[in-house]
Amino acid sequence: MNIFLTGATGFVGAELIQSLAKDAHKHFYILYRSEQKKTSLLNKLDPSVHTRLHFIHGDITHEQCGVDLDAHQIPQIDKFYHLAALVKFNFELADELYQINYVGTQHALALAEQLQTKHFLYVSTAYTVGEQEKANETLHLLDSPTNNPYEATKVKAEHIVAANTKMHTSIIRPAIIIGDSKTGEADSNFTLYGFMKALKVFKRRIERNKDQTVYRLFGDAKHTSNFVPVDYVVDVLTVACDYAENQTIYHATNSSPPTNDFIFETIKKHLVFDQLEVAPISDIYSISDDERVLNSFIDVFAPYFSKSIVFNDENTAHMMKKADKSTLQLSNETLDMIIGVYFKK
Known part of the structure; x- marks a missing residue:
């Protein structure tokens, strides 16, 4: 299986590759912007995986993600994970958020089409729910009120993903990502x-x-506050590789926040x-x-x-059950450990 990823050099991306790579038949085509990020990713991954990694230089803010297809021998792609995003809530960054989160998704879709991708998996956010206090696993209206430009760009991006009919598409919406539920390891930028x-x-x-x-x-x-450990988000994304359905949205959220x-x-x-x-x-x-x-x-x-949001995750529960996995059960003891690990650094 051939898997293309944007945003793979980030914390979630590295964990996802490590999880997906447990299947020795998977090969990974990784979009990267800098040699520093490429090296950092290689250092995070088990060396046994390295022979199945194929790095493609590019940038999602450029047309077709800046990828020169003539310069790379990229096979037909089975799964295309689009994780790359700017996670900032500041209103003064509205233009940059639009270019990365919305236009960048347009470019990722265009590249996926060129690669004859079978299934495009878009990693969005549970907070496309905006100012509402209940979120179903459905598209939110384009004119729904949001709290910041980050949420607004993600709503727009979800709509263009869902509108694409040239390949199967699925949307995964994580809530607020925190450290690993077993080790507490986290990306301190979240x-x-x-x-x-x-x-x-x-x-x-x-x-x-x-x-x-x-x-x-x-x-x-x-x-x-809807906190989800990074390993649960990775579990949902990993299961989605085999079990996510076309035109379906999945919440990677916490039913007992x-x-x-x-x-x-x-x-x-x-x-x-x-x-x-x-x-x-x-x-x-x-x-x-x-x-x-x-x-x-x-x-x-x-x-x-300032409010409690209820996230429906029936689609996710159904998908996880197919893989003999359950949805998140985050105890206060585990959250205490995750927070404690941060302050021990």
């Missing part, structure tokens, strides 16, 4: 980790100033930051200047902490 890094920086600052003030994070402690209260208290414990408290949004009128700085670190994440 959402939760940017938040935890900001808290570490803030703590160091007040320690330098010998500041004993209690600082408040404002949010609704009773709401939940942790409360924000548990998340914040766990971070506080491992950071050893007793001067941190969680306060209700209703108290924000009394925010101090320093607390405003602290809370600014999580401004872009605020929509994800």
